[in-house]
Amino acid sequence: GESVGLHLPTLSVQEGDNSIINCAYSNSASDYFIWYKQESGKGPQFIIDIRSNMDKRQGQRVTVLLNKTVKHLSLQIAATQPGDSAVYFCAENGKGGGYNKLIFGAGTRLAVHP
Template identity: 90%
Template sequence: GESVGLHLPTLSVQEGDNSIINCAYSNSASDYFIWYKQESGKGPQFIIDIRSNMDKRQGQRVTVLLNKTVKHLSLQIAATQPGDSAVYFCAENIIGFGNEKLTFGTGTRLTIIP
């Protein structure tokens, strides 16, 4: 399943399928991007990050893709599991400014259907 980011705040995916969550960021000067996962009743949790000198970074079952030309970021989750159900936020930042420029997107709710 695939979301179109800010315009589709919910995404439902069958367990075992891959999911793609999209995010359009706003500041062309941003050079550091992070994905956070927020489970119900909990705080956001770091998943993966990427710097602007890269266009792809992989973690365990997750891959982040960055397209600076169109200011687009995506999070791919492979072989989704029920525990992946959560709200996912992208965040953009500028390295060197501490976290003064850290800005969160509005989030996408991912629901994994058993």
């Protein structure tokens, strides 16, 4: 079936620590994955994406890891800042490419404490 889910609904971290947000997906045909950040009252904001031919991709302070063997995706945020506080969604695109529908996970709330 098609489903993307998250292990932890809420993650609390101290400012300056590294954060890891996890996601499990079930569609083995998925070949494109994406992380979005959603702040209160706003739409999902693109953070980073990864294709299934890669297992790691780095951006500015963020890294996405993909483990196809166990169908697991994670988002690592280095030196977490108060501005990182938001809900984070993973999503998959079962058919590949960015022009097909995205299937979103349930979301993880990241709370950054000073």
